[in-house]
Amino acid sequence: MLQRIVIIGAGQAAAQAVATLRAEGYAGAIAMVGDEPYAPYQRPPLSKAYLMGTLERARLFLKPDSFYRESDCELILGVAVRAIDRKARSVLLSDGRTLPYSMLLLATGTRVRRIKCPGAVLAGIHYLRSIEDVDGLNAVFQKGKRLAVVGGGYIGLEVAAVAVKHGLDVTVFEAMDRVMARAVSKPVSDFFEQAHRAAGVKLLLNTGVDAFEGAGQLKSVKAGANHFPADIALVGIGVVPNVELAKEAGLACEDGIVVDQNCATADPAIFAAGDCTWHVGREGIPLRLESVQNAIDQAKHAAYAMAGKPKTYSEVPWFWSDQYDLKLQIAGLARADDQIVVRGDPTSRKFAAFHLRDGAVAAVEAVNAPSEYLVGRKLIAAGSHVAPEHLADLSVPMKSFA
Amino acid sequence: MPKIKYIDEKGTERDVEVPAGWSVMEGAVKNLIPGIDADCGGACACATCHVYVDSAWLEKLPPKQDMEETMLDFAQDVESNSRLSCQITVTTELDGMVVRTPKTQH
Numbered sequence: 464m465l466q467r468i469v470i471i472g473a474g475q476a477a478a479q480a481v482a483t484l485r486a487e488g489y490a491g492a493i494a495m496v497g498d499e500p501y502a503p504y505q506r507p508p509l510s511k512a513y514l515m516g517t518l519e520r521a522r523l524f525l526k527p528d529s530f531y532r533e534s535d536c537e538l539i540l541g542v543a544v545r546a547i548d549r550k551a552r553s554v555l556l557s558d559g560r561t562l563p564y565s566m567l568l569l570a571t572g573t574r575v576r577r578i579k580c581p582g583a584v585l586a587g588i589h590y591l592r593s594i595e596d597v598d599g600l601n602a603v604f605q606k607g608k609r610l611a612v613v614g615g616g617y618i619g620l621e622v623a624a625v626a627v628k629h630g631l632d633v634t635v636f637e638a639m640d641r642v643m644a645r646a647v648s649k650p651v652s653d654f655f656e657q658a659h660r661a662a663g664v665k666l667l668l669n670t671g672v673d674a675f676e677g678a679g680q681l682k683s684v685k686a687g688a689n690h691f692p693a694d695i696a697l698v699g700i701g702v703v704p705n706v707e708l709a710k711e712a713g714l715a716c717e718d719g720i721v722v723d724q725n726c727a728t729a730d731p732a733i734f735a736a737g738d739c740t741w742h743v744g745r746e747g748i749p750l751r752l753e754s755v756q757n758a759i760d761q762a763k764h765a766a767y768a769m770a771g772k773p774k775t776y777s778e779v780p781w782f783w784s785d786q787y788d789l790k791l792q793i794a795g796l797a798r799a800d801d802q803i804v805v806r807g808d809p810t811s812r813k814f815a816a817f818h819l820r821d822g823a824v825a826a827v828e829a830v831n832a833p834s835e836y837l838v839g840r841k842l843i844a845a846g847s848h849v850a851p852e853h854l855a856d857l858s859v860p861m862k863s864f865a
Numbered sequence: 866m867p868k869i870k871y872i873d874e875k876g877t878e879r880d881v882e883v884p885a886g887w888s889v890m891e892g893a894v895k896n897l898i899p900g901i902d903a904d905c906g907g908a909c910a911c912a913t914c915h916v917y918v919d920s921a922w923l924e925k926l927p928p929k930q931d932m933e934e935t936m937l938d939f940a941q942d943v944e945s946n947s948r949l950s951c952q953i954t955v956t957t958e959l960d961g962m963v964v965r966t967p968k969t970q971h
Contacts, residue, residue, distance in 0.1 A: 783910040833935035
């Protein structure tokens, strides 16, 4: 009987799955199909060191080529999957081949959300998700150019930080009333807003972009009644999960491919991991996560299950972002009605916002504050209760809570 | 190219060439050295690239920054010669450096 795991996707989760499958003793064949022409690479540095020019392309790759050889993993790159035939247990590839599988791992990731407004296809409008995207952006990333960043989320702000360092004239357009509103609490948003302003970024809140203007080439950005001259635009308004293959194959999908806590779909031969999954979080609420942590941990759990050793996925989510000299580290998932306790003075550029829920630490957002982050992560995992007044008191060391 | 010697917890030695400018973590990952996870890829965000630096080489390294110091504080089995390998940049002066990988990174 055929023993071949086919992995659709060639990102962080795909690479991790290969490593864990072999570590767990899976002895069958593995094939990884990716539509980009590259073996799995790290995406986080794309909007940071790679854009900055301080990290060359070779250093982006997650594993050396020898890893795939030694893991006996066939890399099928620059090839897309057209369809999954669950009955025949095979996938149809864009080069016309049919690839049979005994088990399938969907690690299809996400794609950027395209902005829909007049002028959205003008030259000079960029997105950031892949090596090619950054290479395209780098080619026009020159001192003095006017850059319009659409969306004040992680990607937009990370690019803004690199751009001002490069001497570009940067304006960020954010539709909400604060930056990174989806990711962090208000004290942290406010802090980053000030940091960007202080660095010379123009930041427009409550300002959605209505149109891009120009004849062929971008000349300006229209927001409300105003026209802002711009040579380049970087659109960072989120991503959408690649669920189409799963959906067309009849697998349940919400805002992601539905999986259980073993990363299994309803088809016993099909698993999914990473940004593309809709899974039950450790708090019992279904959600989709876009993070390295989730890609790594879900890939491990999918691999455990595929190797016949399922374990329940209940990791504490963690995230990070680098902007200027500021390292933002987040653990746990915040909710709007959490009690927020700020520890440290934001003006010192080192502080943390803890989220308490029913007295227990539910999330922490730490800026240049690794103790707060690491202890916070432990407290979240343990569901520990901490007195807010102690948490807010810098004279009580973080270690005493651990 | 500088050579770095990685010794795992079982005592197996691996000598690999690591380009100057790369980190000791990258040298390990790109050469399939076991025992270094480096989940975050070198952003000093995960503390899963902990190594023990041979004492003869320790003083040749630039001192730890606050971030590394604190992240290490919470790693497993930390010793006085513990470092995060993503924060050590390989230079020609470090040719021949010896690092040991710990039993676990988690």
